[in-house]
Amino acid sequence: MLHIETLIATAVAKIVREVSGEEVNPDSIVIQKTRKEFEGDFTLVVFPFARFLRQSPEQAADTIGKSLICELELVEKYQVVKGFLNLTLTKGFWQVFLLQSLDDAQFGYQKGHGGMVVRPEEGKKEKMGTDRPMVVEFSSPNTNKPLHLGHIRNNLLGYSVSLLLEAAGKRVFKVNLVNDRGIHICKSMLAWMLTGEGETPESSGKKGDKLVGDYYVRFEKMLREEADAIANEKGLSDEDARNEAPLMKQARELLRKWEERDHEVISVWKKMNGWVYDGFDKTYARLGIDFDKTYYESDTYLLGRDIVKEGLKQGLLYQKEDGSVWADLTEHNIDPKLLLRADGTSVYMTQDIGTAQLRYDDYGPEKMIYVVGNEQNHHFSVLKKVLDLLGKPYADAIHHLSYGMVELPAGRMKSREGTVVDADDLMDEMFATAGKMTEELGKTQDFPDEEKAVLYNTLGLGALKYFILKVDPKKNMLFNPEESIDFNGNTGPFIQYTYARIRSVMRKAGEERFESAKQGFAGAPLSEKEKQLLKILHDFPATVLEAAGEMSPARIANYAYELARSYNQFYHDHSVLNEPDLAVSNFRLCLSHLTAQAIHNAMALLGIKVPERM
RNA sequence: GGCCCCGUAGUUCAACGGAUAGAAUGGAAGUUUCCUAAACUUUAGAUACAGGUUCGAUUCCUGUCGGGGCUACCA
Known part of the structure; x- marks a missing residue:
């Protein structure tokens, strides 16, 4: 309508x-x-x-x-x-709106493709009439460390934005880009080769990504010791000392061998990465995240290297005497950007050039969205300029969805100081808190154990996801590990509770009663609380489009909260099933049903499930 | 140093340039013989500072102060 x-x-x-x-x-x-x-x-x-x-x-x-x-x-x-x-x-307008929306299980979502309005750059409106898909890259983990809270924000944002774009009528492909090669990977490999004594996830009982992460930490510790010794001995700066350290040299050697496809190195690399993927898969599954395709840097960096070499041949890039290849960006007032090292190995930018090309070839997308932290604003602005310099048609299609850091009260998370909030640990805690809160309220005494576990998972994840997604993606946000994430007030569980309340009413009413209610509320008057609720419901489709245009799940989170709050006020003031006037009761039943539908659909866009009872 | 982002109640978050700046949490005071009180109601409490543009500024511009990020042959 x-x-x-x-x-x-x-x-x-x-x-x-x-x-x-x-x-x-x-x-x-x-x-x-x-x-x-x-x-x-x-x-x-x-x-x-x-x-x-x-x-x-x-x-x-x-x-x-x-x-x-x-x-x-x-x-x-x-x-x-x-x-x-x-x-x-007129009252009639609101009642017609309610009646027309009642049977729409997809309430709030666009039907079909095209026609959405997007504002990629601030203030710029643009009709997106094409049927070309959107590719959303998110997660993009390194295979040397487990996932942490920063990744959680990234994953939730990317996943939700994908759903939002879909709800706005776009075709969407969710892709992951795994940074599975590079000097950092070689570091954990080296530590394992030197000190691991054949340890495996099976032998130690550790989750694969955790085990590899431990070796990365061990490498850094050993390197620290060497570097300190060298710095003392030769009076070098810390940076120089680290570069001089034998361990660092060995790591670089390992990278060189890796790029030469040395059998032994490749086999260790495959083995350790396999452990990490097993670990990541578990974390993704638990978070409720999935991808349509996973790219591996190890598959794309060579393509990037070829594109750079081709660019050099065409004279778009230049080469220094040592053989390194650079892009000249002086017209943009930016320092020259290295694209290939003197030894021929590639850097981050090189592989991003390759992935962009591959992604363009794979999907021919309207936009390629990169969900990456704002610390990489510079990187992406350079990437676009380099691709432009290389004459790539998709340079403009690249959109960096830049989001703010998750900070701790003491500042940003630092692995060296052990302040990183681990993703799995956090989910464990949320589950435990959900269970504790629910049992204190005595709400699940008659629940079978299995349903309890499902519920606590739903609530714990709901609280976590809502906590993160309700904040404007562009802004930095604060997480205090000392305080557990709330379950009361402006929270996921509050909205989930509202849904469960409505479902309880609907169950009591029964399907038949609801079906007949749809036909019988024409004469009912409209109270202030009821109208307020209808106004908010009426807003939902437009809110979804705006949220998609701004790529901001926070818009949906705030909407869902406003809706739930409004329903609770209505619920407090009015009785649905005990209302003597049948027309009024029917009307309220329908109003409740549409509210539940909207809450369900809004939360679904955030990747949050809602329970039938809690 | 240069470039970019951010400063809103004690705290965590809202507010296409529009009316008296909204919530939550914490503080104070209430609501349950009635469909789930993880709820509802009342109450005190904020736009860092100084200019400018505008009928109108938390929002746009300039400066000051404070916080963060980037400025890698790391990713």
């Missing part, structure tokens, strides 16, 4: 044109929900038109209000407060 704000805006544009002859772009007309201290449903901000109409804002509002009543049957009455035109819609 047509969105009412659009309808009003179009009508206003027409009125202004008829009265003054001025053309007004309907997109520029501001319609907002009326603040609750005033009477009305929607408010038109009249100030911008007052000049066109050569009237005071109040007069202009009155003029437009009068015409709107004639123009739109849905508008029942209006009131003017200063330059604000407050419109009240």
